[in-house]
Amino acid sequence: xxxxxxxxxxxxxxxxxxxxxxxxxxxxxxxxxxxxxxxxxxxxxxxxxxxxxxxxxxxxxxxxxxxxxxxxxxxxxxxxxxxxxxxxxxxxxxxxxxxxxxxxxxxxxxxxxxxxxxxxxxxxxxxxxxxxxxxxxxxxxxxxxxxxxxxxxxxxxxxxxxxxxxxxxxxxxxxxxxxxxxxxxxxxxxxxxxxxxxxxxxxxxxxxxxxxxxxxxxxxxxxxxxxxxxxxxxxxxxxxxxxxxxxxxxxxxxxxxxxxxxxxxxxxxxxxxxxxxxxxxxxxxxxxxxxxxxxxxxxxxxxxxxxxxxxxxxxxxxxxxxxxxxxxxxxxxxxxxxxxxxxxxxxxxxxxxxxxxxxxxxxxxxxxxxxxxxxxxxxxxxxxxxxxxxxxxxxxxxxxxxxxxxxxxxxxxxxxxx
Amino acid sequence: xxxxxxxxxxxxxxxxxxxxxxxxxxxxxxxxxxxxxxxxxxxxxxxxxxxxxxxxxxxxxxxxxxxxxxxxxxxxxxxxxxxxxxxxxxxxxxxxxxxxxxxxxxxxxxxxxxxxxxxxxxxxxxxxxxxxxxxxxxxxxxxxxxxxxxxxxxxxxxxxxxxxxxxxxxxxxxxxxxxxxxxxxxxxxxxxxxxxxxxxxxxxxxxxxxxxxxxxxxxxxxxxxxxxxxxxxxxxxxxxxxxxxxxxxxxxxxxxxxxxxxxxxxxxxxxxxxxxxxxxxxxxxxxxxxxxxxxxxxxxxxxxxxxxxxxxxxxxxxxxxxxxxxxxxxxxxxxxxxxxxxxxxxxxxxxxxxxxxxxxxxxxxxxxxxxxxxxxxxxxxxxxxxxxxxxxxxxxxxxxxxxxxxxxxxxxxxxxxxxxxxxxxxxxxxxxxxxxxxxxxxxxxxxxxxxxxxxxxxxxxxxxxxxxxxxxxxxxxxxxxxxxxxxxxxxxxxxxxxxxxxxxxxxxxxxxxxxxxxxxxxxxxxxxx
Numbered sequence: 001x002x003x004x005x006x007x008x009x010x011x012x013x014x015x016x017x018x019x020x021x022x023x024x025x026x027x028x029x030x031x032x033x034x035x036x037x038x039x040x041x042x043x044x045x046x047x048x049x050x051x052x053x054x055x056x057x058x059x060x061x062x063x064x065x066x067x068x069x070x071x072x073x074x075x076x077x078x079x080x081x082x083x084x085x086x087x088x089x090x091x092x093x094x095x096x097x098x099x100x101x102x103x104x105x106x107x108x109x110x111x112x113x114x115x116x117x118x119x120x121x122x123x124x125x126x127x128x129x130x131x132x133x134x135x136x137x138x139x140x141x142x143x144x145x146x147x148x149x150x151x152x153x154x155x156x157x158x159x160x161x162x163x164x165x166x167x168x169x170x171x172x173x174x175x176x177x178x179x180x181x182x183x184x185x186x187x188x189x190x191x192x193x194x195x196x197x198x199x200x201x202x203x204x205x206x207x208x209x210x211x212x213x214x215x216x217x218x219x220x221x222x223x224x225x226x227x228x229x230x231x232x233x234x235x236x237x238x239x240x241x242x243x244x245x246x247x248x249x250x251x252x253x254x255x256x257x258x259x260x261x262x263x264x265x266x267x268x269x270x271x272x273x274x275x276x277x278x279x280x281x282x283x284x285x286x287x288x289x290x291x292x293x294x295x296x297x298x299x300x301x302x303x304x305x306x307x308x309x310x311x312x313x314x315x316x317x318x319x320x321x322x323x324x325x326x327x328x329x330x331x332x333x334x335x336x337x338x339x340x341x342x343x344x345x346x347x348x349x350x351x352x353x354x355x356x357x358x359x360x361x362x363x364x365x366x367x368x369x370x371x372x373x374x375x376x377x378x379x380x381x382x383x384x385x386x387x388x389x390x391x392x393x394x395x396x397x398x399x400x401x402x403x404x405x406x407x408x409x410x411x412x413x414x415x416x417x418x
Numbered sequence: 419x420x421x422x423x424x425x426x427x428x429x430x431x432x433x434x435x436x437x438x439x440x441x442x443x444x445x446x447x448x449x450x451x452x453x454x455x456x457x458x459x460x461x462x463x464x465x466x467x468x469x470x471x472x473x474x475x476x477x478x479x480x481x482x483x484x485x486x487x488x489x490x491x492x493x494x495x496x497x498x499x500x501x502x503x504x505x506x507x508x509x510x511x512x513x514x515x516x517x518x519x520x521x522x523x524x525x526x527x528x529x530x531x532x533x534x535x536x537x538x539x540x541x542x543x544x545x546x547x548x549x550x551x552x553x554x555x556x557x558x559x560x561x562x563x564x565x566x567x568x569x570x571x572x573x574x575x576x577x578x579x580x581x582x583x584x585x586x587x588x589x590x591x592x593x594x595x596x597x598x599x600x601x602x603x604x605x606x607x608x609x610x611x612x613x614x615x616x617x618x619x620x621x622x623x624x625x626x627x628x629x630x631x632x633x634x635x636x637x638x639x640x641x642x643x644x645x646x647x648x649x650x651x652x653x654x655x656x657x658x659x660x661x662x663x664x665x666x667x668x669x670x671x672x673x674x675x676x677x678x679x680x681x682x683x684x685x686x687x688x689x690x691x692x693x694x695x696x697x698x699x700x701x702x703x704x705x706x707x708x709x710x711x712x713x714x715x716x717x718x719x720x721x722x723x724x725x726x727x728x729x730x731x732x733x734x735x736x737x738x739x740x741x742x743x744x745x746x747x748x749x750x751x752x753x754x755x756x757x758x759x760x761x762x763x764x765x766x767x768x769x770x771x772x773x774x775x776x777x778x779x780x781x782x783x784x785x786x787x788x789x790x791x792x793x794x795x796x797x798x799x800x801x802x803x804x805x806x807x808x809x810x811x812x813x814x815x816x817x818x819x820x821x822x823x824x825x826x827x828x829x830x831x832x833x834x835x836x837x838x839x840x841x842x843x844x845x846x847x848x849x850x851x852x853x854x855x856x857x858x859x860x861x862x863x864x865x866x867x868x869x870x871x872x873x874x875x876x877x878x879x880x881x882x883x884x885x886x887x888x889x890x891x892x893x894x895x896x897x898x899x900x901x902x903x904x905x906x907x908x909x910x911x912x913x914x915x916x917x918x919x920x921x922x923x924x925x926x927x928x929x930x931x932x933x934x935x936x937x938x939x940x941x942x943x944x945x946x947x
Contacts, residue, residue: 214801215798215799215801216797216798216799217788217789217794217797217798217799218797220781220788220799223777224774224777224785227774227775227776227777228770228771228773228774228775228776230767230770230771231770231771231772231773231774231785233733233753234731234733234753234763234765234771234772235753235757235785235786236732236752236753236754236756236757236786237754238752238754
């Protein structure tokens with residue numbers, strides 16, 4: 001008996017849906033082991049998590065509250081990743097966005113019409129985020145400086161700078177870690193509970209980006225650069241210009257997340273403005289396969305996981321760290337499972353002469369409808385035939401037991417012919 | 419089922435492959451292939467690209483495992499799971515891309531990876547042994563030379579020596595002449611003869627008929643993963659082999675009308691450029707290609723052809739000299755400016771540069787036209803028009819793809835090339851730069867590519883054709899310029915060019931016979947330094 005991973009011949013839509021669901025199932029199993037070891041009943045714990053996130057209006061609005069920055073930073077990261085620019089600086093871009101929005105709302109509001117302050121603060125957040133991403137972009141585009149390092153380092157700069165502001169420079173009297181409250185006319189309106197209008201901004205940007213990727217020249221060029229930069233250069237697409245423009249937009253979206261937190265949620269710059277949203281955003285972007293609409297969905301689920309995780313501390317009296325560990329455990333199978341989107345798993349037993357002969361006839365037939373004789377060495381395929389497993393597979397199993405790309409027929413899938 | 423092998427009484431084969439089957443996703447690469455190899459013979463493995471030659475030999479060398487079938491060595495079943503197993507059975511393979519470490523010496527490369535090498539190897543003894551062997555086989559290799567100092571032909575000899583040193587009795591050569599000048603190929607033939615006389619068995623993979631006839635004792639023809647014939651070379655001829663290989667009669671002549679050259683489209687004046695390592699790759703190159711003519715560029719790979727194509731298409735900066743397209747100075751143009759000037763480019767690396775494997779065929783086809791109406795307006799793509807546009811070109815260029823949405827990486831090499839051809843020819847208005855356009859393609863696809871090039875010429879465009887196949891250059895091109903170490907050794911008229919002369923020029927002799935064949939009208943120089 002042997003296991004074999006085989007590259008899929010074509011992109012399977014079904015796998016794209018089934019694989020994450022199956023991975024989630026595996027995640028729950030792993031989590032259950034952890035919970036049993038910690039002395040908790042897994043079913044009760046999961047029920048408590050679900051109840052905490054979705055069981056009440058308060059829980060739901062809290063999920064929304066956490067979704068907003070996750071959606072926005074997730075979109076920012078996904079945009080940069082789309083062209084294989086590893087922007088892991090969403091955390092810093094969010095923080096600078098928060099700093100700039102708070103700065104404008106607190107100190108620039110004198111002498112300006114009140115209604116301009118909110119849009120100006122949001123804009124300031126965008127600009128600050130854009131600058132924070134633009135610096136690594138320019139370094140990358142013109143000096144080929146590795147962006148993973150620069151974006152990561154700027155996170156520390158931003159977070160420590162913001163600490164300096166709310167602990168020292170902008171600290172409000174009688175308050176040890178925060179600024180004065182932002183004037184009310186600069187508040188982002190709330191829609192339910194603590195959930196604010198930032199959710200609409202996030203959804204709008206998601207739809208907009210989706211359309212950009214699908215229907216615009218820019219989106220098309222980003223995709224080419226991401227998939228094959230050498231080809232992009234050859235096709236006359238300026239990589240340097242695209243890096244800078246894309247990263248300005250990417251940083252602006254993450255900056256907007258920070259502005260939203262300050263203007264909609266905390267209403268002051270204070271400690272805990274970011275609790276790692278910018279890092280979670282990386283996971284979200286990957287799990288969503290860089291699809292903006294997927295980002296919305298995954299961000300919402302991650303937010304639910306976080307809110308539910310908080311709940312089990314209270315309801316199940318588990319240590320706080322268990323909730324966080326559980327979140328991590330849940331993610332690993334989800335990420336590992338993504339391999340099955342590209343590969344299918346086959347199990348075959350020892351070779352069997354009989355079944356080999358039986359299979360010959362249809363092998364012959366299938367070959368006739370191969371598109372092109374030259375296909376073999378270049379790994380070409382027309383998605384028509386792969387009916388036989390390895391040397392007469394006795395039983396063939398594919399990831400999650402499902403698969404089935406268009407036009408493919410697999411005799412192995414019908415069960416053991418031995 | 420395969421018949422059991424009865425033991426032959428006289429000289430049993432050293433190697434038998436029985437009913438080897440190997441399947442890749444969607445493709446049956448080897449279908450019950452039987453192959454015998456006898457001691458002291460040269461067996462040619464002939465077939466088009468994708469016929470399964472390399473797959474079969476990679477199975478023998480331990481790089482792939484067969485799905486079914488067995489391998490017998492000296493009559494005994496052999497399980498080959500890894501290259502190390504193959505080496506233990508005395509099987510060695512010289513791959514198309516050499517596996518040598520450039521910063522190490524010949525001797526070091528030869529002993530690198532030998533399992534029972536002493537912790538501190540006695541390099542002196544090793545070098546002596548290498549000298550002995552290289553004298554015996556006529557390989558002419560200095561064990562102390564560094565690999566980076568060696569030419570491609572010499573590196574190949576190091577690879578062969580490596581196998582001999584390790585005691586290989588069965589030597590597999592994967593398209594060994596692809597990188598050699600005609601003269602070097604002849605040397606290789608002599609080396610094979612010595613190895614044969616020493617009792618070694620040689621399999622060489624090729625798709626060139628001339629080599630089969632010149633080098634081999636027997637020939638095994640593969641088509642679509644199956645053995646279609648195994649013959650003694652003496653009993654067959656190129657025509658029959660071609661028919662077996664392709665499965666139909668092949669016309670070797672292209673219908674080519676005399677060229678009617680017009681105004682110059684491409685003019686290079688004393689151009690100098692560096693390669694990726696910053697070393698001079700083009701030196702004082704002056705060339706001209708006119709409307710309605712195909713200028714061929716001959717040369718052994720790595721003598722500046724690649725850089726020449728990149729300079730012309732705006733991908734590589736020019737250090738000194740001038741580049742004119744239609745008399746417009748484009749010396750310091752970007753690739754986009756070159757595209758707008760009507761220059762199309764079929765690059766040598768069709769997977770790495772010419773196409774985007776993870777995007778659909780339709781998208782790949784429009785990767786030049788997407789900038790303009792009707793496919794895009796104000797930066798917004800018209801997806802429906804793009805699809806129609808792609809469908810039309812898929813039809814015209816007969817690209818075999820299940821759907822226009824199929825990702826290019828799932829296509830065969832020939833169809834990837836057709837996809838590139840469709841895009842580039844559609845976008846071409848003035849100059850088509852084609853680099854090794856038929857390399858690795860089967861006869862049918864090669865024919866299609868060459869016909870397209872001639873069609874472009876007859877429609878009044880200039881074509882710059884870089885090729886390593888002298889037959890291709892002589893049949894398709896109108897004039898042939900030979901590059902050697904980045905210099906133009908001379909420009910000859912295609913009808914007057916014989917392989918011998920071109921071969922000498924490719925090896926560095928400047929324009930030995932034909933002094934003024936290139937003295938066609940115009941400013942052009944058949945430059946000889």
